[in-house]
Amino acid sequence: MAAEETELIENLDRKFRPIFEQYGEEGGIPLRVLREQMEDSANQQMLPASKVDRLLKRADEDQDGYLDYDEFVTLMTMEEAKGMNVRQLTKFQRLVQISVSSVVPRATVNASDQDVLEDYVDHYNCRPPPLFMILISLAELIIFIAYAIDQKNKGIPTTANSGAPLYSPLMYNPRRRYEAWRFLSYMFIHQGYTHIIFNLIFQLLIGLPLEMVHKWWRVGIVYSLGVIAGSIATSVTDSGTLLCGASGGCYALIGAHFAIIIMNWREMTHDWMDGVLKFILSAPVRLLFWSLFAAADIGLAIYNRYTMGPSAVGYAAHLGGALAAGVLIGIPVLKNIDRLPWERVLWWVCLVVYLLIMTMGILFNIFYEGYPPTDWRKCCPDSY
The missing domain is CATH 1.10.238 (Recoverin; domain 1)
Known part of the structure; x- marks a missing residue:
């Protein structure tokens, strides 16, 4: 036993x-x-x-x-009686089953664990289909290509680590913080093709499985609030820096994934050495993989920030999105079928802490006097 x-x-x-x-x-x-x-x-x-x-x-x-x-x-x-949980799954249902396995703990195969897994599958339907991450990724890619062509016509090349259109009305600019949409719209602008490739890989690999389980609107909330948290974090910690890229949203998804892993660590490490699949899907391996991937992306962002001179863009969006929206909003927003009482308490704690952090960030933006002089010119000048 x-x-x-x-x-x-x-x-x-x-x-x-x-x-x-x-x-x-x-x-x-x-x-x-x-x-x-x-x-x-x-x-x-x-x-x-x-x-x-x-x-x-x-x-x-x-x-x-x-x-x-x-x-x-x-x-x-x-243990489940033989045949009790046998399902004649269609190819579509099997795809959902695979997606569920990447975001649901791989615990001991007993009645409770199997029921939890099946509950997540049962809660998924194709109304609407999981298209949020695909559509947002396509929008980011199309806008990146459009600005790359526009800058090429102006004689400005787009390289691996440069080429952000600083004149864009979508870019976060500390001199134009009164244009509030920039705190969100900067996610559509990227600093070179390496930047956008990393972000697209991140958000599709993590976002699609999360979306198939937790619905598009839940993932959309976490992603969008991660973007906003990233710009707020940058405006507070690096107040004179421009900001672009979807890193805040990407790291919000990663932060939410980390929260799932940490909260289910015991279940996700049970018999984790018994077979290749269990090993790959175990908590330590997932945590190590995404940590290394995140470290590479953050390292690149820091390098760009301090080696590219006046046009450098910030990197605080990574940490802001991951901490504020990923962990603090991921826990309340993402679906948790078997929620225990202590998790209900954590739900409220995370929500209150997130709201406090965001409120302080907004107040800082209103009252801090150390920002660069406000640019009141008509949108949008060709350069800064």
Whole structure:
């Protein structure tokens, strides 16, 4: 018997056996009473609400309204009966299953874990299809190409690490902060083709699987707030610097992914050395892979910031997007089917902290007097 199952049975004995013993002469505990006990906050620390509902649906199949303790333990610890979860998945459903595996913990294969995975699959549908990351990536690519052509006509080449159109009304410019849209629209401008390639790889590799599980609007919120958090962070920590690129949104997605990994570390490291697939999808490998990828991108951004002179663009968007929107907004916004009570507390903590940070950033922008002189010229001058 696995250690996890032994621990579960011990917890069940402590929490629920005394309750069942009160109803021994009646042949079991009434399901009404059982539901009341399970809805108690202390018991929910062990039993997520979704598992409670699932248990009671199975338990009431005979419609007798009672459940004895042995049946209760069996239902809580059983492996799925053969054929119970066999699905004649279409190729489309299999694609969803693969996508789910990249953002759902690869825990011990027991009844609870399989149900969580299937719940995520069941919550996905194609109305609407997961197109947010694809459409936003296409928009960024088209705008990059359009400005590259425009600058070529002006005799300004677009290279691996240079070529951002500083005159663009989309670019974040500390001298034109009154044009509030720039705090978001700068994501459509990139500093060279290396910059946009990194961002597109980032957001498609992480964003698409997240979108297939959590819906386009949830991912869109995290991504967009990451972009805004990135520009706010830059305006506070590097107040005289221009800003471009979708790094804030990309790192918000990475931050959300990190939050998922950290919160489910124990489940995602269970038997992680048993096979190549488990190893690749395990928490340590995912964390290492994305950390190295992020380090390379941040390193390139820092290099560009301090070697390209007056036209250098900032890099604080990486950290601002990852911390403020990725972790703090990812936890409240992204779907969590088996939410435990302590996670509800974390939900509010993250939301409040995010709002406080953003409020302080906005107030800093309003009252700080150390920004470059405001440029009131009609949009948009050819250069800065």
